[in-house]
Amino acid sequence: MIEVTQGNSPIVLGLPHTGTDIPSDVSACLNDTGRAMADTDWHIHQLYSDLGLDLTRVRTPIHRYVIDVNRAPDDVSLYPGLNTTGLCPLTDFDGDAIYHDGKEPDDREIARRKALYHQPYHAALAAELERVRDKYGVAILYDCHSIRSVIPYLFDDTLPDFNIGTNSSRSCAASVEKSVHTRCRAATSYSCVLNGRFKGGFTTRHYGRPEENIHAIQMELAQSTYLDETPPWIYREDKAARLRPILYRILNDLSELIYERQLR
Known part of the structure; x- marks a missing residue:
């Protein structure tokens, strides 16, 4: 059920929110708002595909409304005091x-979904990070996300294009954070922020253990950079063609940090 593509690179891509599969028993419980799946990270797996870097990819096809694999299994809030959604969301981003x-x-149903969908995703992700670290001595988890650029319920004003999260610089080495931030700032036609509204979800915070040679960083893209932000959420080839070379450079820079032994 979990989709794993093993690459020959020190980087593992996490793809927790691109899935659109909702089992029929869950779908029957959702209203029209839920079935619209507006909070999908639309087309992110397509945006990061075929970049020529032979990256490992771990993706769940299950939609985040069934269970959000980027939330802690105990459902502790990642952003205390701010509006957010939980492990098995009851509301959308609005x-x-x-x-x-x-x-x-209920609690029994949530436990069932954790066993069926949450635990297998993280078992697969942990296994790939260990495999890559065993090969290179170090692994970088790059967690791929996107979100609508304007969501008043979650944040004020318009979101920057590149939102880099490193759990306030704790989930990766300084060189990893600097590499990504420098590359994003160099893309002058886009805006960026480091550890702004999005500092990294459960995945980044849980796996980011630089002292154990696993570094994690989250990239939350504003969806305006590569698609139409209204249904049917059309992937814009023209926008993606401008964005994809930058994503390539970000990931290539990270690979070079390891290949050239400059990760510190």
Whole structure:
């Protein structure tokens, strides 16, 4: 069920939110808002495909409304005091309910979804990070995300194009953070921020252990950089053609840090 593509690179791409599969029993409980799946990281797996870097990819096809694999299994809030969504979300990013009244998942159902979907994703991700670290002595987890650029329920104003999260510089070496931030700042037609509204989800915070030679960084792209931000969420080849070379350079720079032994 979890899609794993093994590459020959020190970088592992995490793809937790591109899936659109919703099992029929869950779909029956969702209202029209939930079935619209507006909060999908639309086309992210396509955007990062065939970049020519032979990257390992770990992706779940299950939609985040079923269970969000980028949330902690105990559902602790990643951003205390701010609006957000949980392990098995009850609302969308606009704060609107996604379930029919009385059809929300109970503790037993949440435990079932964790066993079926959350645990297998992280087992696969952990295995690939260990495999890559065994080969290179170090692994970099690059967690791929995107979100609509304007969501008043979650953040003020318009989101920057590149939102880099390193758990306030704790999830990776300084050279990893600097490499990505420098490359994004050099792309002068785009805006960027480091550890702004998005500092990294559970995946970045959990796996980012520089002292154990696993470095993690989250990239949250504003969806305006590569698609139309309204249904049917059309992938814009013209926009993607401008963005993809920058993504290539970001990931290539990270690979070079390891190949040239400059990661510190």
